[in-house]
Amino acid sequence: MGCGADFAITLGFAIICLNCGLGSGTSLxxxxxxxxxxxxxxxxxxxxxxxxxxxxxxxxxxxxxxxxxxxxxxxxxxxxxxxxxxxxxxxxxxxxxxxxxxxxxxxxxxxxxxxxxxxxxxxxxTDIGQATFELIEKNKTEVQLTIKDPLTFIKFSNNTFKTIRDIYGSNLEYIVFYWKDRSSGKKSLIAKDQDKRIKVEEGVTYCFSIQPHIKSPFKDGQESSVKCTRSQRDSPSDYGIGVYVLIIIGALLVIGIIIGVTVYLCRRKAVHNSAEMNPLKMVSA
Structure with missing residues (x-):
């Protein structure tokens, strides 16, 4: 058999092997x-x-x-x-x-x-996201944090979504961070339930954030956004007598201006009406 025939056989065999390889998926x-x-x-x-x-x-x-x-x-x-x-x-x-x-x-x-x-x-x-909370000022020395557990993508049999508390149960708690406004001294405490009351100083603004904490398996979620109490220093009772005096003077000044303008307009109207009723008198005068 000649060289040409050998070459043709070899080429055909190579083509067949290549097709087998492609068909079997070995090129992927x-x-x-x-x-x-x-x-x-x-x-x-x-x-x-x-x-x-x-x-x-x-x-x-x-x-x-x-x-x-x-x-x-x-x-x-x-x-x-x-x-x-x-x-x-x-x-x-x-x-x-x-x-x-x-x-x-x-x-x-x-x-x-x-x-x-x-x-x-x-x-x-799985990574745990932020929780949200409501900040309620119960009185001048106590606030309450009402925490809402994050929802998950795991479902109950009725097709509603479970919260992380439904999944982790008593292993879920929250780290509550709090500090006085404009202060770098951050403190923390543990909230085992969704409601947590905290004592604060009267007349001082406090800020809060929370972070889910799983005791077992041990891990932390994302820290929440910050919420602060209303500044009691900005309330009217804390401005002092001087502010009240200025407010009263300003109110009296406005009232005086209104009265003065009203009297002036009434007098002008009276003069105008008198002129219309006695035109000869006005001419002879």
Whole structure:
């Protein structure tokens, strides 16, 4: 057999092998940088694509659950997948996989390239956001903080959302930070319930913020915005007698001006009416 025939056989064999490789999906590459992102138990899986011609399927499994997929994250070009509704058991530990497929081929590949995530435990690893609170001044020496627990993306059986207290129970408490206005001396105390009363000095403005604290598993949430009591120094009772005197003088001055203008206008009107009633008298005069 000649060299030309050998070359043709070799080329044909190479083409067949190349087609087999493409058909089996060996030319595809697994994704990289697979990471979990979770905030108040809303959890997404993110990754970096390796080819513009690839689509991805995500599946997740827990130690207490089987592999599951989301239709929105099946053969899609997206590079993140919200898995919250598939990991509602926050005490379980989950692992996810991202499978890579060709965007142009519709047939299934027996063993597509995949990248597996690290283990994720929502109860321990989700980030907790800010809580809000109402500041109520009960009297001159006592205030009350009424705290509203943050909502999560975990649902009850009736489809309403749970709060972090529903999930963490007695392991949830709040660190209350407070300080005198314009002072750098910040103090803190623990609020185990949603209502907390705090003693303050009369006539002094105090500012407050709160931060969720989970005792077990140990972690802190985000600190809230700051709220301050009304400044009692700005109330009318604290201005002194001099301010009241000035207010009274100003009021009397305004009243005097109004009376003077009114009298002047009445006199002018009276003169005008008299002239109309006695025109001859006005002429002879």
């Amino acid at each position: 590459e697994p994704v990289t940088n697979v990471t979990w992102k979770s905030f108040n138990f809303r959890t997404t899986l993110q990754w970096a694509a390796t080819s513009e011609d690839s689509v991805y399927t995500v599946r997740v499994s827990g130690e207490q659950s089987n592999w599951k997929k989301k239709p929105e994250c099946t053969r899609s070009k997206i590079t993140s997948c919200d898995l919250t509704n598939l990991i509602q058991n926050v005490a379980d530990t989950y692992t996810a996989e991202v499978l890579t497929y060709s965007a142009t081929k519709t047939e299934d590949v027996e063993e597509p390239p995949l990248k597996r995530s690290t283990a994720f435990q929502p109860l321990k690893q």
